Amino acid sequence: MELLPPNLLTTSTLIHPLLLLALIPIFLVTILVTLTYLYTTLRYHLVLPHHLSTTNDAGKLSPQPPPHIPYAIPFLGSAFSFLTPIPGGYWKALFAFHPRASGACTLLLGGKTTHVLFSANAVTQLFKSRGTSRMVFNKMVMEKGFGVSKEELGKFYGVDDPQNGAEHQQDVIWQNYLLKTEAVVELLGEFLGALRHELAEELKDGGVKEVELYEWLRRHMFTASTATFFGKRILEVYPRLGEDFFVFDREMLSMFFGIPRLFIPKAYESRKKVLDGMEEWHVKTMEECKNSPADPETVKWEPAYGSRANRARQRLYAQLGLTMRGRAAVDLGFLFGISSNAIPTAGWMLMHILDPKADTTLYRDVMEELKSAVNKDGTLNIPELMSLPLLQSIFHEVLRLYVDVLVTRELFEDLNLPIDDGKTRIALMKGGIVMAPSWLGHRDESLWVNPPCEVFHARRFLKVDPETGKPIFSTGGTAGKFFPFGGGRSICPGRVFAKQEILTSLSMVLLGFEFEVLGYVGESGRKRDRFPSLRNGYSGSGVMVMGGDVKVRMKRMQ
Numbered sequence: 001m002e003l004l005p006p007n008l009l010t011t012s013t014l015i016h017p018l019l020l021l022a023l024i025p026i027f028l029v030t031i032l033v034t035l036t037y038l039y040t041t042l043r044y045h046l047v048l049p050h051h052l053s054t055t056n057d058a059g060k061l062s063p064q065p066p067p068h069i070p071y072a073i074p075f076l077g078s079a080f081s082f083l084t085p086i087p088g089g090y091w092k093a094l095f096a097f098h099p100r101a102s103g104a105c106t107l108l109l110g111g112k113t114t115h116v117l118f119s120a121n122a123v124t125q126l127f128k129s130r131g132t133s134r135m136v137f138n139k140m141v142m143e144k145g146f147g148v149s150k151e152e153l154g155k156f157y158g159v160d161d162p163q164n165g166a167e168h169q170q171d172v173i174w175q176n177y178l179l180k181t182e183a184v185v186e187l188l189g190e191f192l193g194a195l196r197h198e199l200a201e202e203l204k205d206g207g208v209k210e211v212e213l214y215e216w217l218r219r220h221m222f223t224a225s226t227a228t229f230f231g232k233r234i235l236e237v238y239p240r241l242g243e244d245f246f247v248f249d250r251e252m253l254s255m256f257f258g259i260p261r262l263f264i265p266k267a268y269e270s271r272k273k274v275l276d277g278m279e280e281w282h283v284k285t286m287e288e289c290k291n292s293p294a295d296p297e298t299v300k301w302e303p304a305y306g307s308r309a310n311r312a313r314q315r316l317y318a319q320l321g322l323t324m325r326g327r328a329a330v331d332l333g334f335l336f337g338i339s340s341n342a343i344p345t346a347g348w349m350l351m352h353i354l355d356p357k358a359d360t361t362l363y364r365d366v367m368e369e370l371k372s373a374v375n376k377d378g379t380l381n382i383p384e385l386m387s388l389p390l391l392q393s394i395f396h397e398v399l400r401l402y403v404d405v406l407v408t409r410e411l412f413e414d415l416n417l418p419i420d421d422g423k424t425r426i427a428l429m430k431g432g433i434v435m436a437p438s439w440l441g442h443r444d445e446s447l448w449v450n451p452p453c454e455v456f457h458a459r460r461f462l463k464v465d466p467e468t469g470k471p472i473f474s475t476g477g478t479a480g481k482f483f484p485f486g487g488g489r490s491i492c493p494g495r496v497f498a499k500q501e502i503l504t505s506l507s508m509v510l511l512g513f514e515f516e517v518l519g520y521v522g523e524s525g526r527k528r529d530r531f532p533s534l535r536n537g538y539s540g541s542g543v544m545v546m547g548g549d550v551k552v553r554m555k556r557m558q
Ligand code: HEM
Pocket: 134, 138, 334, 337, 338, 339, 341, 342, 345, 403, 405, 407, 408, 484, 485, 486, 487, 488, 490, 491, 492, 493, 494, 495, 497, 498, 501, 543
């Protein structure tokens, strides 16, 4: 007996196989995802007990690769969840189920197997190891982040000779012109001159003005540090560099993590704009100096190409045959190194020192310290300034709380690293990628207590000297858990200059001007009640930036 009229019967028998056909891929994907999840979960639970073993025999266990965190999507692995824009969001989700006592884990991130270390012992040993390199990471950031083309990258890394390749020559440049004591003194002298010139223009008629504090400081520090390293010419040829750079700076990581242009066209546009401007600077300035920037060995600083470090780099680019576009892209990387961390660090310090809702004795104590580092002729006593305990404590607390770096290394030999209790060890194979995320050590609840790790505490790094009873600055007991500048052979070559640049900028601003805090503003410029929080951004952004600012009324110090 027919239950349906014949016309409906025909339609339903037609729809049925089509629907089935459409469901097949969904069904297959579901099976694949489920099987992948089941397999990776089983694998994880089979190896985890080994890494958590605390028996006396644990030391005799052979080292094993870290437990591989389960995932459901083949190839992509944990990439989607890792790319959360909430600061610290991925780590919070990870440690909701994965025990920290394991000291390490492995993630699949977009086809790349990456070992993540969070044991202080393991991180310390990684930094000591000679068998690691940052080159793979550097290549990736140059190409994806700063827009160096594959061809130019080939020229830069083409010579695969550790003694003569560009990577080695670059290290020599850092050593000679950025790190040596006389280089730091020279660069700081230039920087202070440039910043003094900038600040002398501010309120010279003795008036009062209202500004957003970080935005104001950022503009002045950027101009002074860019002129110091790159010379003044770049800011004449490309006066909007500062504004355009910070738009790019905000977007850099989304390009580095490979998000396609289709989804973030503005990010790629912002990079193109900066590269166009920097290329124009190179074209004009090279023509003016007839392709021969002043010799870095003989000339200290000059307006066209600035510091010895930059001129030595320009010579290297010419020797490698980089095009003007290629030079602009590699220089964008250097500009990023100079500007993206030091300026927000100084910004956070200034904002916390002036914060009227926090420790009200802080501003008074900082000013007292700063005045003790001023010479009779009004100049700053730099060695004295660098050793002020409270100022150093604030500097380190800002680095602890706001630095979010993924210190990444490629292994060119097998490595066995100890986990915290020293009994168990992890085995990492040659060719693997290892990452030490600063967030995990810098916000380790067991180390940073009273007040808890997420709270800014200006005096966290102060101890009382048992002999004198006076406060002294100390980072004791933080090895492997506090590494804002990275570590080992590839540690930040700008770290000595950075500290001096930040502390002197802060001193000049605080000793030169009086500030009255009017309130906090959000990113849109609207008033808000709370101190600016972290702006959303991907993990690994360096010094994280504030999502908002502090509105102040300022006048020259009487
Ligand atoms: C608070 C300020 C700064 C912080 C927190 C910081 C942090 C870092 C970190 C974490 C690295 C990677 C190190 C590693 O992989 O072990 C790095 C690399 C680098 N930094 Fe800094 N940095 C700062 C300021 C500066 C300044 C002011 C300069 C230049 C004057 C600079 C120049 C560089 C360069 C050129 C590299 C790359 C080195 C290479 O690839 O060999 N940094 N920085």
